[in-house]
Amino acid sequence: MSETKGKIIKISGPLVGAVGLKGVKMNEVVRVGKDSLIGEIVELHGEKASIQVYEETGGIKPGEEVVTTGSSLSVQLGPGLIGSIFDGIQRPLDVVRNETGDFIARGAKAQGLDRKKKWDFKASVKKGDKVSAGTVIGTVEETPTVQHRVMVPPGLEGEITVIESGKFTVIDDVAEIKDSSGKTHKIQMLQEWPVRKKRPYLEKVPPEEPLISGQRVIDTFFPIAKGGVACIPGPFGSGKTIVQQQLAKWTDAEIVVYIGCGERGNEMTDVLQEFPELEDPYSGEPLIKRTVLIANTSNMPVAAREASIYTGTTIAEYLRDMGYKVALMADSTSRWAEALREMSGRLEEMPGEEGYPAYLASRVAEFYERGGRVKCLGADREGSLSIIGAVSPPGGDLSDPMVKNTLRVVKVFWGLDDDLSSQRHFPAIHWLRSYSLYGDALRDYYEKEVGEGFSDLRKQAMGILQKEESLEEIVRLVGEESLSDKDRQVLDTAKMIREDFLQQHAFDPDETFTHIKNQYRMISAIMKYHSRALEYIEAGNTLADLKPGKVKEKIARMKFYEDEKTEDFDKLDKEIEKLFASSSSEDDITDAEDEKLPAIEGIGEKTERLLIEKGYDSPEKIKKAGVETLAEIDGIGEKTAQKIIEQLGKKSADKKQAERKKDSQ
């Protein structure tokens, strides 16, 4: 395409006006001024074109030249994406640093993908094979965790006439395809795609698997599905970035695309320094080997900030098309909206709410709509793109247009609360205000893969938290004195749920990730405690007599149990049963009846464990074994053995007596 040259007539911040660009199209990339800065056409008005410029415009003069390029703003797709950090228009920041130094100066020309590096391309189709858009024609081991699948670009179909394995750069030809009209197309690993256009797929399918993140409040209470869309709004300092980073670190997505959109430079540096050191819990490889970073921080050009969201999403879609489960985090979508507002204001468009352009709502919807679980073009392959957007409303006010527009399209709302964060309850996701609409879709998964009754447990726990709120209202009005024991137990359990389950310290390496099965056992333990306590109260006991010190301490330490180590939880469950069994008064020990190993007075935990280990897990078995056999167990002497048998005898006698009493009533 021949280039057209125009002339600058106006400069106002990142917006440049030009004339003389005949035939130029909307969203076409142009080169602006003496330094040939990158810009994009955002408005055409008769002779006049408005251009948003992706670099600082200081020093540009009217009269300087504008040159068309014929192509839309696009990203370069191919091996080399993973582990890179790009700016909003896909310039690798390490390469930019080599070009312009520690500070980003104008006019850096860095290419998205390294064009010199050679990759080991393994052909996976052969000459004569029929291929169509999305067919994987070869692979490259890009990182130990990501196999790059080189696909036939959308829109192309035909027969392979040439293909070869070997070492190639991304711009070398690796194959040739002859289409039905007999035309031959040379294929390179590098392909381009315009960022504002979503990449095609066969069809969308409803999500049914959770995106597990090891964050208890999320996985257990407000899960997002693989291919789902979520938002996390909150005022400054409430924990948006930490949640996003936790997700980037610990989700079971195969690839993570993290967009730092108009936020802090140090936050990106943090990720850059940390991710090569941290281990992906699923593959054991460094996290950076499955991560793509886009950083257009708050002090970088505002137009490129607007583009960064699209650049990131297009890269994520491309990786999804290979059949990967991709998760995209955008921190923060509000900065993108503000960039839109700033450009719109300079274009003197009619403002909508709060000065945002009237098309904000549709842009937001389009963005989240690019998420989803899809059947990919080509062979039988499924990929998913989950999108999680942070929203930063002014003053934390949820009536902000960006929040409203986002809530209209996302299915998960993690609402951060300023009060919680100032009390250092982290993550400050408010349990009564947040929601997930994926509950039903994920139900089967949780019941089958995690634990039976999971959904019920969640519901019960949520019920307690709701009850807590109304009880607290009463306490505020009339004081705690007025509460019944049952109500007090609700408050007590709610506190356990909040402090020992919902709170999760992101910076404590022992706690930063909780396996989903552990989450299940944790919440079951708390709920077990709760129901035993209620039974205990119903049986006429008073809470004040209960001495749960040790057991509660253990409940508080559940979060440190090793992944999937069920014995620890089994033991804790027992101790909970034991607490209430032994706390029951003499005339009420029915609770303990169906317990395998009731508390034995004078016998320590250690002995008990030894007994269970040797298979003596019921009073019957122990009694049958007798003193002599028990005494043979390492760690249990003659004396202890005697005591055990003695106590067991007494216990069953007591029990009988109790039963008799009951009968006679």
Add this chain to the structure above:
Amino acid sequence: MKKEYKTVRSIAGPLFYVEKVQDVAYGEIARVRLPSGEDRLGQVLEVSDDVVLLQLFAGTAGANLDNSAVKFLGKGLELAVSSEMLGRVFDGLGNPIDGGGEVIAEDRKDVSGLAINPYARSYPDEFIQTGISAIDAMNTLVRGQKLPVFSGSGLPHNQITAQIARQAAVRGKKEDFCVVFAAMGITFEEADFFRKDFEKTGAIERSVMFLNLADDPAIERLATPKMALTAAEFLAFEKDYHVLVIMTNMTNYAEALREVSAARKEIPGRRGYPGYMYTDLASIYERAGRIKDKKGSITQIPVLTMPNDDKTHPIPDLTGYITEGQIILSRELEHGGVYPPIDVLPSLSRLKEKGIGEGKTRDDHSAVTSQLFAAYARGKQAKELAVILGEEALSDEDKKFSKFADEYENSYVAQGEYESRTIEESLDLGWELLKMLPREELKRVKDEQIDKYMK
């Protein structure tokens, strides 16, 4: 030879519209000669084929359409930088005002600055001891951080900032350290307070002051932080200094921004502030940090007053969205006689975690402060409850927490203006206070730590 234009078409607020100009660049500086013969500087805010929009730093009073002459200088706003700047005082546009003559420039820098490449940054993680417990222990400052003070009118932010400047040090290191001070619209007394304090401690030799005072032109304030940060970048990244930049008062800066925006008849954003205020403030605050392979660093302490003590007001709000935490002062504590009246709960240091712990401060730092936060938050809730229901209605436990909260404010947060506590003293004091609470309530500290530190 630069052309002089007498084609001023209109004047509005601080703005000048000049017609029929040629060869003028966006962001360029112009010199405007008023009818009185006085020269003023202006900067190009917008340029088109026929009209240039200029913002005059010293305002347009005394200008007229016919006899004002505009000359474009062919460059952006610059500052002459040199190590000689240390010990000197400049006005808000970088002109010396201490009678010491011009600085002999080692270099001239465009003050708008460039963004640090995130790839070139090095994450701040060196603990700065300010000697103030509510900061060091609870909301730790690290080198290269931007940590603003959110104050209210009449609160002692000047004392606190001066105390930080006086006491701040990275322990165990003797390094080149200096202060860059930017005043925007503060009173002469306030600026003088800082100058005297710097003189007393000898810090004045190692400080650079840029003063735009309350009676100086308001629009000039827009340039002042850029001047200061340009000097700071030179000292930090070319001369290896660890620079502490104090910028007070950012509220006045934001007001000037609003004034220009209103004069341009831009569509106002929230509460009349321009929609680009976030981006504008970010271009200032993000000029803090450390850079790989460079010795120096820039630590920023911007000060702002929250209109009506409201932290959701756009100025504190947008600041908090950009900076790496905030130190919030409380009127209630001030009334209760607590100095420094730092409200630790809504205060935050986002860079704390990587700057503390074994080898940096002490192994128990994170745990004990997390416990203090939790206990104080609970104590404050108990106190609120007591206000409604009376002290007697509190459970025994809540009574303990409520007492703890009082004690925490009066003997932990409160300290002398000239008292500098080591981090160990701050942490030990925390443990001491925790003794007031039942041991089983101390869930955030480990048993071993209790045994080791709660003596």
